[in-house]
Amino acid sequence: MKEKNVAVVLSAGQGKRMHSKMAKQYLMIEGMPVIWYSLQAFEECPFIDEVILVAGEADMAYCREQIVEKYGFRKVRRIVAGGKERYHSVYNGLLAIQEDCSYVYIHDGARPFLTQEILERAREAVLIHQACVVGMPVKDTIKICDEAGFGIQTPDRSALWQVQTPQVFSYSLIRGSYELLMEALQKGMEGTVTDDAMVVERMTDCKVKLVEGSYSNIKITTPEDLAVAGSLVLLLRAEKNRKK
Numbered sequence: 349m350k351e352k353n354v355a356v357v358l359s360a361g362q363g364k365r366m367h368s369k370m371a372k373q374y375l376m377i378e379g380m381p382v383i384w385y386s387l388q389a390f391e392e393c394p395f396i397d398e399v400i401l402v403a404g405e406a407d408m409a410y411c412r413e414q415i416v417e418k419y420g421f422r423k424v425r426r427i428v429a430g431g432k433e434r435y436h437s438v439y440n441g442l443l444a445i446q447e448d449c450s451y452v453y454i455h456d457g458a459r460p461f462l463t464q465e466i467l468e469r470a471r472e473a474v475l476i477h478q479a480c481v482v483g484m485p486v487k488d489t490i491k492i493c494d495e496a497g498f499g500i501q502t503p504d505r506s507a508l509w510q511v512q513t514p515q516v517f518s519y520s521l522i523r524g525s526y527e528l529l530m531e532a533l534q535k536g537m538e539g540t541v542t543d544d545a546m547v548v549e550r551m552t553d554c555k556v557k558l559v560e561g562s563y564s565n566i567k568i569t570t571p572e573d574l575a576v577a578g579s580l581v582l583l584l585r586a587e588k589n590r591k592k
């Protein structure tokens with residue numbers, strides 16, 4: 349069977365930490381919306397066949413007209429409504445994928461600096477391991493603190509990675525893991541779910557391989573990230589022109 353790769357691009361968050369009127373994924377970086385950069389990476393990637401865009405219920409028409417149609421993203425086959433938390437949005441994206449899908453590339457729409465090199469490394473890893481996440485070794489020392497804000501433990505930094513997206517899985521593995529998660533949550537399972545790898549870690553025996561991303565593959569979360577992103581776009585553009 350031919351390998352079929354589908355990207356689920358998440359754009360249904362409210363961006364509360366950005367404190368802007370407009371959701372952060374639609375704010376501009378050097379003339380283009382944040383989400384444009386994320387979608388463009390998949391549009392340019394030769395092995396991604398289609399994209400499911402997950403948007404806020406109130407933003408679905410905006411996404412279709414002002415993002416997908418305006419910029420001509422031909423790989424976006426469906427725009428589906430997200431949910432309250434990131435994992436609800438991922439689940440809705442997964443439900444929209446057809447059964448003939450081989451691998452799913454889940455990506456935060458608010459991470460605009462995804463490169464073709466990262467996508468290639470992720471593909472190599474998922475073909476071997478069935479589950480991988482992009483990330484980078486942490487640069488700072490990390491403290492675990494108590495409720496009063498005192499450091500109580502300093503984990504060995506050499507074993508710590510900061511995790512990014514894309515997070516890539518065989519379709520059957522991630523779909524099955526999310527079905528189990530939804531069942532467990534209904535039965536009262538507690539705890540936060542902040543990425544997709546932890547769903548696979550909790551719900552299955554499958555090990556998730558860490559793949560080198562990039563320190564530039566930042567998530568736009570707070571206002572200073574937007575300023576950094578503006579500088580990064582200019583820097584990466586200059587680098588690209590130098591290589592030509």
Ligand SMILES: Nc1ccn([C@@H]2O[C@H](COP(=O)(O)OP(=O)(O)OP(=O)(O)O)[C@@H](O)[C@H]2O)c(=O)n1
Pocket residue numbers: 358359360361362363364365366373402430431432433434435437438455456457458459567568569
């Ligand atoms: N219910 C949600 C929450 C988040 N996301 C998406 O998941 C990515 C990462 O989430 P985060 O940075 O936490 O975004 P927000 O939830 O929008 O931010 P905040 O937590 O500050 O409100 C973003 O692309 C966001 O649009 C989503 O699709 N659905």
Ligand SMILES: C[C@](O)(CO)[C@H](O)COP(=O)(O)O
Pocket residue numbers: 434456511512513542543544567
């Ligand atoms: C998935 C993720 O991008 C990994 O860093 C991140 O956890 C999602 O964003 P959030 O800020 O934790 O909701």
